Amino acid sequence: MGNMYGNYWIEDDSSLKNFAKSVAALIDFDCVSESSDDQDDQVKSRFWDILDEEIYVSSDKYENLLLKYCPELGDLFYELWNHGIEPGIKPAFSGPESRGFFNELVYFYFLVHYEELTGYFKNSLSKRAYKKYQMHWMLTHGITMDDIYARISEWKENKESDEFSGYLKEQGFGAGSLWVCFDEFLTSEYEDKEFMKELLSETEFQEWLKERGFGEKIYAFQIDPECQESDIWDDCFWENVAVFGNRYYKERKPEFFQKILDAVDDWVFADLLRLNENPEEVIREISESVPPCAGRTEGYSAAEIEKLRKFIPAWFYEETSDNEALLCKILSIVTGKTWGYRCIHGSSQSDWNYFFYLTDEWTDKSIGDFETRYFNEGTEWIVHDEATIPCGPKDIHGFGLYCTSSDMDGIKQEIAQAASGNPEDVVLYPCE
Known part of the structure; x- marks a missing residue:
């Protein structure tokens, strides 16, 4: 009682x-x-x-x-x-x-x-929540302590029920209104996420979220596309990669790459290779202007010297329709590794540039990811990595992640991989 x-x-x-x-x-x-x-x-x-x-x-x-x-x-x-x-x-x-x-x-x-x-x-979180719900109900319905004392006095006077709780359940307040019973509360108010966030303390709400399996999820919200930044120009930019050709877009050329470009663009060097009949001078000039890269274990062979003597003047004088392919041949000889190139594109006609890469280190997919990052046409997300469980995007705090997938399933896979989880557990809050 x-x-x-x-x-x-x-x-x-x-x-x-x-x-x-x-x-x-x-x-x-x-x-x-x-x-x-x-x-x-x-x-x-x-x-x-x-x-x-x-x-x-x-x-x-x-x-x-x-x-x-x-x-x-x-x-x-x-x-x-x-x-x-x-x-x-x-x-x-x-x-x-x-x-x-x-x-x-x-x-x-x-x-x-x-x-x-x-x-x-x-x-017993549900019991604690129900008590808070009852207090919330009384506050929102204008029930005061005087109203409660009045009901207690009526109950003691009438003795229509052995317990006050039973009497209150029958009579209610005012016009007979009263909070819902515990069983109904469990299937209605207790299942309302927003109401529980308002009703419970922060720690209790975290407990409520875990009780419903939210704790096993990976949460991420999307940064406004107008504010997103690609991570392609971070300090960890790829070593053996070059991007250039379109002067309206940012370029990136490794030091050895720039040195080769400077050499093949030198008309004096091109003329020397084209006109000089002294093999020793040709070998010396090539070795000084475009020396073998550190990755090579040996110097140039006679066949490679002949190819360079042919390719470099051709780059400068002949202006072939595929100078980029010619440059890849020169790069392959100088570095001892096979180079390729691709013209990458963004969504508009002016969005283009040439991408040079080592063919054994890049696939079609990785080049496509690079292309998306370069033109900043992916999506940027903040992935929650704190112990708390967020109720919405404003509660998410963690690390940034740039995704190149164009669909939500692909984005979930990228986020799950970064967070060491499963794609089906990723909860996304896309930018509206």
Whole structure:
């Protein structure tokens, strides 16, 4: 049977156990640090503060409660002794001291049954949420403490129900309105994500999200396309890659690549190779102007010297329709590795450039990814990597990731790979 004690509703005061359990239900466990070494001390201190400062009735009420709880006191004192606790309290079954005696009994009961009582309420999120929902309902419907006391007075006067909760369920407030029952709450309000975020504390809401499996998800929100930046120009730009040809777009040429370009664009060098009949001078000039790259284990062969003597002047004088292919032949000889090129494109006609690469290090897909990054036509995302579970895009905090896939399934795969998860667990918040 429940009753008002001060400003708190004690749900069940029919026994010492139920009274202690009802007080434990009033503790806001979210205010207790989960990682603190003195967590238990904080909970016990809060339990006592509620008893000593916030719960009260008249002296005769305490006398009645003590008489009612008398059969339980023998077991309580035995348990205290068994736990090595010496209460050292002076019994007072009547008068002003009865309140202090009663509070100490309830507190000692709480101490010896600490794990049972706190574990129940720590693990019963739905019960805690329902209590908060009832308070929320009363606040939003203008129900005051005076209204509650009035209903209690009516119940005591009419005695239409053995318990006040049953009477309130029948009569309600005002025109008979009342919050929904617990079972209905579980299937309606308790399933409303936005309402639970508003109702519960931050820690409780995280618990609610985990309870529903949100904790196993990977969350990401899209950065506005107008603000996104490709990661292609980061410090980790590819080593053996060159992009140039369109002067309206940013170029990137490795040092050895630029040196080769400078050499083949030198008309004096081109004329020397084309006109000089002295093989030794040709070999010396080629070795000095376009020396073999560090990756080569040997110098140029005679056949390679002849090819360079042919290719370099051709680049300068002949202006072939495929000078880029000619440059790749020169690069392949100088580096000792096979080079290729491709004209990459963006979405508009002016979006183009030449991309030079080592053929054994790049595939069609990786070149396509590069193309998307170069023209910034992918999508940029923030992937949540904190311990909390976000309720929406504004709650997501983590690392940035540039995705090149054009569809959501592909984006999920890229994000899952970066976050070491599964694509089916990725939750996306695209830019609206």
